[in-house]
Amino acid sequence: MVRKVTINDLAQAAGTSVTTVSQILNGKGDRFSSDTRKRVLNLKVEMNYVPDFNARNLIMKSAQTIGVLVPNVGNPFFSELIKGIQAIARENQFIPIIFSSNHDAELEKYYIEKLVERSVSGLIIASSASTSEVIDEILKPNNIQYLLIDENTVETGDTVETDDYYGGQLAAQHLIDLGHQKIAMMISDDLTNNLRRRLEGFKDSCLKNKTEIFQIEAPMTKKGGYEAVADLVNLSGVTAIFTINDEMAVGVYRGLWERNLKIPEDFSLIGYDGIEWGEYISPKLTTIKQPIVEMGKKSAEVLLNRINNPKVKKQTVNLPVELVVRESTQRIRK
């Protein structure tokens, strides 16, 4: 078995002390001759020296780690989000530890405990199975920073969100502008706060324009959207559909297709999120686009800022959403 190369080995090889090596490798090497510096730097590569994280953090008292909790890595919204987080984390020499809780509150709690054990400096939570309980019971006592995505109900802790109410309005207004007067909304029966706002925006706009709305409840998955079509076709006079997220819309495409109903001729359909898949499905999905990668980036930035600076007051970042008109909506024909 090969022993790991330590800073000691490197110092020995370079004919210098461990202090010197440590300083040079940590960018505090201006006090050393460029000769020594070069020698150390070269040997580092040559000997493939990698500092031991545990030893380093034991003394530095920071794990250079943030935890990320999402409900489902398989959902493109969250995988995009992760990309953004990962990018910023990397820039700051942090690593994200990602967990997918599958909407299971118990699993969520278990993973959060695991993360705390590992002294992560902070947590990004984009999953809300049991948020406020977890915060009070685990995060606060252990003095762990946290940031919630799309959830601004907790008084402490930073937030990154988009204007869901406005997004909902945007979606409704688009359908109304196209002349639709009876619209079905497909939503989950178990809404997080941002989804509730999204829905309210949608409803309020419809109400103001005297547009009739029908509510269909189903899980926010492809399968959920697919099955909801069974309810949809029982409604009479509906000409447009709003699904609370894009993934659900994909299921609706399939459900309608099986019944030989056409998008957008028989039903205009608008989704929400702006995942890449929406551009490849036919007809292309009209949607409200969230800046998903940007949300991930911003989340990591704000959290890391708080970690370095625990005393700044609660930050709330609001990012813009936008209507992206593609092919799945059209003007109603009488």
Added chain:
Amino acid sequence: MVRKVTINDLAQAAGTSVTTVSQILNGKGDRFSSDTRKRVLNLKVEMNYVPDFNARNLIMKSAQTIGVLVPNVGNPFFSELIKGIQAIARENQFIPIIFSSNHDAELEKYYIEKLVERSVSGLIIASSASTSEVIDEILKPNNIQYLLIDENTVETGDTVETDDYYGGQLAAQHLIDLGHQKIAMMISDDLTNNLRRRLEGFKDSCLKNKTEIFQIEAPMTKKGGYEAVADLVNLSGVTAIFTINDEMAVGVYRGLWERNLKIPEDFSLIGYDGIEWGEYISPKLTTIKQPIVEMGKKSAEVLLNRINNPKVKKQTVNLPVELVVRESTQRIRK
């Protein structure tokens, strides 16, 4: 900020030595009087003592962690895989740290170093930007176990794979059985070994049946598939398409749709992977299904087994693939 409670504080409070405390807390406390044991155990809870992860791992040299490297978390194949890994890791009190390398060899190396730093016990690599180099330079010197998914070229290290050659044959045979005689294959120009085998299986079957094949090269993404359609329509007489993965097929759907070409009437299309999306796109995608979650589970199992048991000889797990006939292929009409 409150200083963290250390084992020393706990020992002092209990009027005993750190050795005693350590032993008791690690279940090796049968050598101590039940009196001492109780005192320590109670104080642990009372003082909210949590052993420092870094200190512990520094000396134990195991972080109860495995690293997972995938090219792209956004690709459903890999997010499914991650689900399987996560499940088994959890059962074994291990934590997976997941990185998405985006096919960037440098990024891949960077993340592997990060993982080594943290003394992960093992690595699951489902990304092949620079595998053999990384293994020789980083993994071996640092004595880190590793398992490759769909890559069985390295002499050491375990492997989990499916029978790609057979899968390729299956795909070809299906199209041939339906009477297709001119088939386009869409593949990446930069193939990993398993993809190469997949392709060979496909080609060999076609060759044996005197079926003509046309090769179109494009990235293995939705966009790649979409753009490849431009080349496809220049080919004459082609009636069927094989895409090397399902995601690419999704792009082909779009490309054909835009040209008003129908699946399966104008082109039969078969993909490879069996991702969930294939069941929601219309017509449903015929594909070669890999047991993706199972692959993840098996990978974690084999790697963890090796970690506990470094001397067992190289293990290679081969999982079955299956043809799933859905709606995107049909018998050719003369």
Added chain:
DNA sequence: ACTATTTCCTAAAACCATTTACTAAATTAT
């Protein structure tokens, strides 16, 4: 020529938990 300041470098302490190798006292065996 003598002191003051850089320049370049190092020894040793600190971080916290685990483990090894022991000791002293109490109990049991002969």
Added chain:
DNA sequence: ATAATTTAGTAAATGGTTTTAGGAAATAGT
């Protein structure tokens, strides 16, 4: 009564890194 064993405990070494405090040699200042 003495030797052997068991019980209950601890001191000290260990792991790999960063940081503090300082030292010797070279250069600059007067």
